[in-house]
Amino acid sequence: MTLLDTESFDDRSILPPPPDGAEAILHDREYRVRAFRLSADRIVLQGAVRDQKPPGLYLRDDPDPLTVHHMKLSVEVAFPSLEIESVTTHFESHPHDECPQITGRYDGLIGLSIARGFTKKVAALFGGPRGCTHVTALLYAMAPVAMQCFWSMKAASAVLDGRDNPMFDADSDERDDMWRSIVNTCHIWDENGPEVAAREAGAPHGIPVFLRGRLAELGRMSEQ
Template structure:
C-alpha cells in the first residue's frame, strides 16, 4: 500500500528548453532518482532508494506509444543511530539490460558494517566502482547517503513532535552538532567562516533555524526564535 501523498510531486526541473525558433528540443533520456527514509525504531532508519532511466516513446521502437524503461534499480539500507552504521542492505534490479546484471545483487551485502557518514563515498567507489558492481546502483547509493545524514535531524524533529518525546539515541549536544557537517560542503569547509564561528565557541547561544525553516515559520506566523525550543535544543 502506498503512503498518502505527503510531498510535492511537481517537476523539480524548469520548463524544457526550446531552439532558436521556439520549438521544443527533442528529449532523448530521462533519469529519475527517488530516495525516501522511514523510521523503523528509535535507533534505526530505513533508507529506500530507486533509480530509473527511461527513453521517450518511439525512440527505439517507432511503433511503441509508451516510454521505455531501460534501468530500474532499488536499494534498501537500514542505518543504526547514533553509530551511523549500515546493519542491513538489499539490492533489487527490476529492469536491466542484460540477464547477467542481477548476479551482482549479493555483492552489495558488503555494505553491512560500513559507516554511512564520513568516508562512505570513498568506500563505495572502492567496493562497487566501475567493473566491481553496477554503475547505476552505485550512483544511487551515493545519492542515498546524504539522506541518512539528514535523518539525524528528522529523528530529532520526530521525537520533539511527540507528547513527552522519546529518546532516539542520536547525540545532539550543541558542541557536537556542527561537527557532523564538517567538510561536507563549501559552507561547512574547515576554513569557512561558519566553522570558525562554531569552533570558537559559537554554540553557547541557541542555534538559528536553517533558511528553509525560517521562511516557513515566518509564513505561518511563528517566531524563528522558537526554533531551538521546538527542536528540543
C-alpha cells in the same frame, strides 16, 4: 496527516524548463531516496534509480515511456553509528539477462558506516566491473540522506513524544554538538569559514532559511 503520510510530498518536477530550441527529450533519469525511522536506534534508507526513454523514441508509435533501468535498494542502518546492518537489492528493469546476478555483491555493504569516507569505500568495493554502475551511483545519492537524518531523528522523537522540536531551541546542547559532525562537508562548513568561527565563538544558531520561509507562509513568525 501523520509522519507516515507518504502521499504528502510535493511531486512537481524540480527540473528547470526545457531549453529554447530543444527538439526532443533523449533520456530521463530519476533518483528517489526516502528514509524511515524504525525505532530510536534504527533507520531504513530506501532508494531507486530509473532511466526512461520517451514514448516513440525507440519504438515508433509506442504511446508509453520505455524503462531501461530500474534498480531498488533498501539499507537498514543502526543509529547514530550509521553502520549498515542489512541490504536488499532488486532489479525491476534491466537490459541484460545477467544484470541481476550482481545483486548479492552489495551485501558487502554490511558492516560499513555511512560516514566520511563511505564513497571511497563504495568505489573500491563496487566501482567498474565490481558492481552495477547504476546501483553504485544510487548509493552515492543515498549516503547523504543518512547524514540528513540526524536532525530528522531528533525532530521525529520530539513529535512522537509530544515535545517541542529541538531545532527551535537555540541553546540546545544537541544543536551545539551536531554542527561539529559536518565540518568541512561543504563550503558553508569550511573549518576556516565564518560559520564555523561563529559556532566556535558560541553565536546562536538561528532558524534555517527554509524554516523561516515556511513560518512566514503559515503566519507563525512569532515562533522564531
